[in-house]
Amino acid sequence: MRGFLAVIALLITTSAMADAMRCGSRLIREGDTQTAVRDLCGDPSDVLSRSILRRPTYFVGGREYYFGDAMVEVPVEIWTYNLGPYKLMRRIRFVDGLVEEIETLGYGYRPPATD
Structure with missing residues (x-):
């Protein structure tokens, strides 16, 4: 039973860690702004820019509320951080200027030499 509880605790800890990225001694989390991350x-x-259509929303007391049925265009940017061949790359998805998702990718690479 102890082993089972240890595995559950490890899974919970691992999933919580997937929502954050460390830069130096600071932690980047969902809801942080593009300016703070930069x-x-x-x-x-690398930066990929596009937009999506969604219903207007606002937050009150931590709850999300929809405002009307019209669709609005919302900017989306996906930033990729190549941290070198000995570290894992990270991908951050910003929706309307805020971190929505942080993803861990495979190992990075050496950037091509520029002359």
Whole structure:
């Protein structure tokens, strides 16, 4: 039974860690702004920009409420951080300027030499 509880605790800890990214001694989490991420982590290796359509929303007391049925265009940016061949790359998805998702990718690579 103890072994089972230890495995459950490990899974819970691992899933909670997937929602954050460490830059130096600071932690980037869901809800952080693009400016905060750039200030703490520097410029990303790659940026992909697009937009999505969704209903207007606002938050009151931590709950999300929809406002009307019309769709609005919301900017989405996906930043990729290549941290080198000995560290895992990270992908951060921003929706409307806020971190929505942080994903861990495979090992990074050495950037091509520029002459």
